[in-house]
Amino acid sequence: MKPMERMEPMHSPAIRRGVPEGSETRVAAxxxxxxxxxxxxxLNPxxxxxxxxxAHLHHDRGIVALVDGEVAGVAGYQLDKRGLTGGGAGDVLSAYGTLRGLPRLPLLALMERRAADGELVMDGIAVASEHRGKGIGGLLLREIAAVATEHSCRRVRLDVIDVNPRARALYERHGFVAVRTEKTPYLRSLMGFGAVTTMHRPVTPAAAANRREAR
Structure with missing residues (x-):
């Protein structure tokens, strides 16, 4: 008989605000x-x-889930016109060159979102494939809600594309409600999706209280 292999237990994820220094490459991946x-x-290639x-992350606009010291998930948010992902037109031209960079600027502008007064905008959520299905996405969303509460926001807003039903299901489980869908057939061949749904989650003081109790 083969000796029984010992399974190393996975520690519970630790939720931290801010992208840790040195983990930029992991978060970008x-x-x-x-x-x-x-x-x-x-942005290809x-x-x-x-x-x-x-190179252009705003560290203070990210929330990470750490498992054994490694970033297993990240959620970004936008406040005061700053989100997790940065880099302006000048940065794009510097990285890609003027000739190849200029056509990219209108595409990036199409994806730009600005928060309204009293609103926190989600700047994307990503969980490593080996850690999916373990509740990390929900933990990140709860921390996002707590940040919104602390900044006196009345709601969290996000956009989800039609080819990402798993993400939409996650958002719905955590209180997000679809408020409008914009059909974008002109983007299907270019960016791979044909509709964008905007979702809102109301923010209440209970979000911050739930976070404190969970600690």
Whole structure:
């Protein structure tokens, strides 16, 4: 008989605000894995795209789930006109060159979202494939709600594309409600999706209280 293999237990994820220094490449890889289909037309090739994302992260606009010290999931949010992913027109032109960079700017502008007064905008959520199905997405969403509460926001807003039904199901389980869907057939061949649904989750002081109790 073969000796029984010992399974190392996975520790519970630790939720932390802020992208840890030194984990930029990991976070960029997770973000690209989740949104590369959407961002590809603007930032491809993949290796250059991941490097661009890593170089222009706003560390204070991310929430991470750490498992054994490694980032297993990340959620970004936008407040005060700053989100997890940064990089302006000048950065794009510097990274890709003027000739190749200029056509990318309108594509990036199509994906730009601004928060209304009293609103926190989600800037994407990504969980490593080996850690999916373990509740990490829900933990990140609860922390996002707590951040919104602490900044006196009345709601959290996000957009989900039609080819990502798993993400929409996650959002719905955590209180997000679809408020409108914009059909974008002109983007299907370019970015791989044909509709974008905007979802809202009301924010109440209970969100912060639930987070404190969970600690």
């Amino acid at each position: 997770l973000y690209w894995e989740a949104f590369g289909r959407k961002l590809g037309a603007a 993949p290796d250059k795209a991941r490097a661009f994302l890593a």
